[in-house]
Amino acid sequence: MxxxxxxxxxxxxxxxxxxxxxxxxxxxxxxxxxxxxxxxxxxxxxxxxxxxxxxxxxxxxxxxxxxxSVPAASKMGSNMVGDFATTTLSGEAFTREQLGDVVFVAFLDPNAEGTQAFCDALTEGYDGVMENGADIVVCTKSESGNDLFADVPFPVILYNDSLAAAVGSNSGMVEDGETPNAASWYVNSAFLSAWYSAVDAEELPASAAAFVEMSRDAAFQAGTATDGGAAMAAMG
Known part of the structure; x- marks a missing residue:
């Protein structure tokens, strides 16, 4: 073969x-x-x-x-995140309802090389992301090494079976052993950006503003995208 x-x-x-x-x-x-x-x-x-x-x-x-091009409805449908139940590192319940409309969701392995730099960039860009109407959530893929996230300003949740099922086809990217750290923009209940293996703190606020603007487009409104919408070039 x-x-x-x-x-x-x-x-x-x-x-x-x-x-x-x-x-x-x-x-x-x-x-x-x-x-x-x-x-x-x-x-x-x-x-x-x-x-x-x-x-x-x-x-x-x-x-x-x-x-x-890929229709917006198809893009959202294939990348939609289902309901899930997990907890923060401090043990508080966290579900999909607690995610905002526009969130940069990062799935990180705290024990991998490069995770500290990734986390530092998220922390540095966080204020700008919030000012532009978006948020950041980190999902740790490990039960150990999570002291790395002790002082971050954004929520850190656990990647469990419920969340793995909720991300659906994107679980392959999240669980790829060759890419320990992966992140994507979550917009109106779906992952709509390319997947990032690294992040630039200076670019995060501008990206946040762009995806907040996209979220207001009728074609990307949660619950309405399946009714149709403008065509959208594949982003990842």
Whole structure:
């Protein structure tokens, strides 16, 4: 099976290289629409370059993005967080109802390399996030090493079976052993951003403002997104 996968991968790489050479050989000659589209799909030609060269027009670009976008309803549905019951590190009950509308939720392993820096960045950016109408919640994935979170200003909750079930398909990202720390923006009951393996404290407040603005869009309102909504490019 592995040998077959390698053969398919080599074949795909060979096709991509052939298309790149074909386009390079064209020089001033206009390549066919099919050649251009195959090169874009293979990643050997960017949409911007093809547009600059006149090989495609803006109508083609608009149609391409529309075809390859993800409806807001589908994005929310696949990343919706279910009901859960867990506790904070101090033993207080914590459920989904206690999450705000816009929250940067970080799943951290306190014993992993880099977690201290991740936590420090969250702490540094916390005031700006709050000022822009959002919040931060950390979920620890370990029963040990949690002294690291002793002085943080945001809630720290435990990742348990209930929460694992609630995050659904996203549990694969949360529990990935090669990525001990992962975070995403939770907006109106769903994870709607790319997953972060590191965070920049200076960028957090601006991100918070952007996702708070997004949360006010009717297409991303909890309970209404399944009725339809504008298209949204996949974010992660």
């Amino acid at each position: 592995k040998r077959c996968k390698n053969k398919r991968r080599l074949a795909a790489l060979g096709m991509a290289a052939a298309m790149a050479l074909s386009l390079a050989a064209c020089g001033e000659k206009q390549p066919s629409q099919e050649e251009v589209e195959q090169a874009i799909e293979a990643g050997t030609l960017t949409i911007e370059d093809a547009l600059d060269k006149g090989w495609i027009d803006q109508a083609w670009v608009d149609a391409y993005y529309e075809e390859n």
